[in-house]
Amino acid sequence: MRAMIPPPASTSIPPALAPPLPAAAPAERRQVALLWLGLPLCAFGIFHYRLWEQWHSGRFGELLLLSLLAWGLAWPLRKFARWSWATALALPWCLALLLFAGVVPVMATLALATTALALGGLLDARSSPRMPPALQITCGLALLGALLGWLLPLPVHFRWSYLGLGLLLAGLRRKQLLECARSLREDWMQSVAAAPRIAGIAVLALGLASTGSWLPTLQVDDLGYHLRLPWELLEQGRYAMDPETHVWALAPWLGDVLQAFPQVIAGEEARGPVNALWMLLTASGVWRLGKALGGDARANWAAMALYASLPLTASLAGSMQTETPTAALLVWLVVLIVQATEVRGRGLLCGAVLVGGLLALKLAAAAAALVLLPWAMWRHRNSLRLLPALAAAAMALALGASSYAYAWIIAGNPFLPLFNTYFHSPYFQAADFDDVRWHAGFNALLPWRLTFDTSRYLEAFAGGGGFVLVALSGGWVLALMQRRTSLIAMMMAVSIALPLIPMQYLRYAFPACVLLLPLLATTALRADPRHAAWLLGSVCLLNFAFQANGHWMLRTGAVKETILALGDDHASFRHYAPERILLAQLRGSPASAGNVLAMDPDSAWVAEMGARARTTSRYDPSLAAAATAADPDASGDAWRSLFQKENITEVLLRKKTLTEAQRNGLRRANATLRAELGEAQWWSVEPQEARP
16 A cells, blocks of 8 residues: 555656656557557548548538537636536537527426426335436336327327326425436536546537537428327327328337427427437436446546537437437446346336337337347346346336237237238238338448448438447457457447348437447547547547538538527428428418328428328328329319318429329319418318319
8 A cells, every 4th residue: 555655745756757657568559559440441431432522511610610609608607607617518508409499398398307207216216326317217208108108099188288297296206306406416516527628528519419409390201200299189189090191100109209298288399309308318328328338437428429429419309200219218228237236126127118118119129129138138147037027028018019009909010011011901002111222231341331321321421420330440349359348349239230131221220329339438448548538539520520411401501590590490491391381371270171281292291280181192102092093184183083082171282393183183173372482382172062
């Protein structure tokens, strides 16, 4: 112990006379060389594929400007209030979310988080030490979504019922909620104090990624599919579950149900704040997973910054796709698997809830969880018992099975429209659902091609998936070579590969890629404690430089348009989806209560009309076939008959794609032009009973 005490200051050795540090061992030098090998490989890929030709300097300039503004606003708090940089930087991003996403939607999302915290805390009521609040919220969201999923057909989804549930749970667990608030504050201060500089950088990175949540809902699948359930609950108080009019009507719905909760309370969409909540839960899980893997605070904050820097993190924040909540649930599930076995019963219960939530989100998400279960059972084999494990499996199935059960009862296929060659549901053709665009081939070069030839694997541009898989590939090899991390590295690689085997679509692998980040950051800083932070920082900077390549909305200046409009969604709607403005006018007018048809299959953006929505797109195969059959009749009689059969009283169309048969069909149906915005038009069709 005496050798560990430093000499007095007066007898300290001058730096110039201090003996040189011992040279690194050959094995250590090889590890460092392997760790850094990915960076020159990445540079070679950038030059080989000429990525600078697809680099969008405007978006990168926006990110730099936003960074400077955030630092400028945070500086007075740092200088005069003595806040840490991380805390001071968090405030401008929170205020920006309020400004651009709306105060009411943000407050409604806080009600969602509070309800989830109270509900998830029931899993931890008598345990010590307490579960992290972020884990309680994540489990609570899975429980809440599962409960509401079973209740979707019932007319119970109203503002007063949702608020009543939240207030009841918050009142019953008010002491625990206050305790969680104190715990959050203490954990935050300790985590930031352990690595204040990199913590500030990580918060800045999360803020830059959160700019995707400022955008209004504009992505194609959201406008044609995901908005249907939230808007139907808001306007009808129940969900119709009609696969006749939408092929995905009975698909797993946990993500959309949780989007609906604050929307019903606020009376308007709350997609941005909900996605910001999912991002925070994922970032917290990434930090906790790094700690469970033995990483120090520097490694954990670096992993969080890597997550924020991925271009898909920002692009998914602007959508309602399931990969954002999947990442949160999956990373917390791995935390439970990796951490010590002191949380036996509680860990098993929380794991069952998370697996049930993944099942309720998407079949692919459930498959990712099932891949991890053998590893979990092996890791906890000494404490696992048969009956509790079976009870946990039954609980996970009960929580996640609502959409599958309703789909089986209503449509005869629990996975509609998947696997219909076996189930032969009448609501879809007897073929397995597939997208031929994403069959570029599964092989060992896939990580390289995902990085530099991204457009073959995603609706994106080169580099739009980030550079982690190549630039930090050496860190994964090092983790695979080390005995204590080899199994974890292998399981995470399998988790990334699994969703890419049937279809090489990068977005499906995003949640598993997030799992890999804490392992890479921890391994890198162990192998090269002095310089690995520069490697991780370089990868983050490179990811941010190509953030715009992750989605067209980030590339076309949608964020800048939202900022200049101070959160007025109509500015973006006019530019990208004028149908949304026309639909708002339709809802506010004394129009007929008939159905609303999107006549252009490439602009099938009427999901917000709920049960009244009809499209000629792939979302409604039977109506699409009927529309194809009606088009050869140039007189328009076939289209007029189709309007009558489907009770169409309102039509949205694009002038450039309007065919002669459709134009004549509108004329024969005595249609009237109600509104026009750019290429989009809204026509009202005379109701059938009013026609002579």
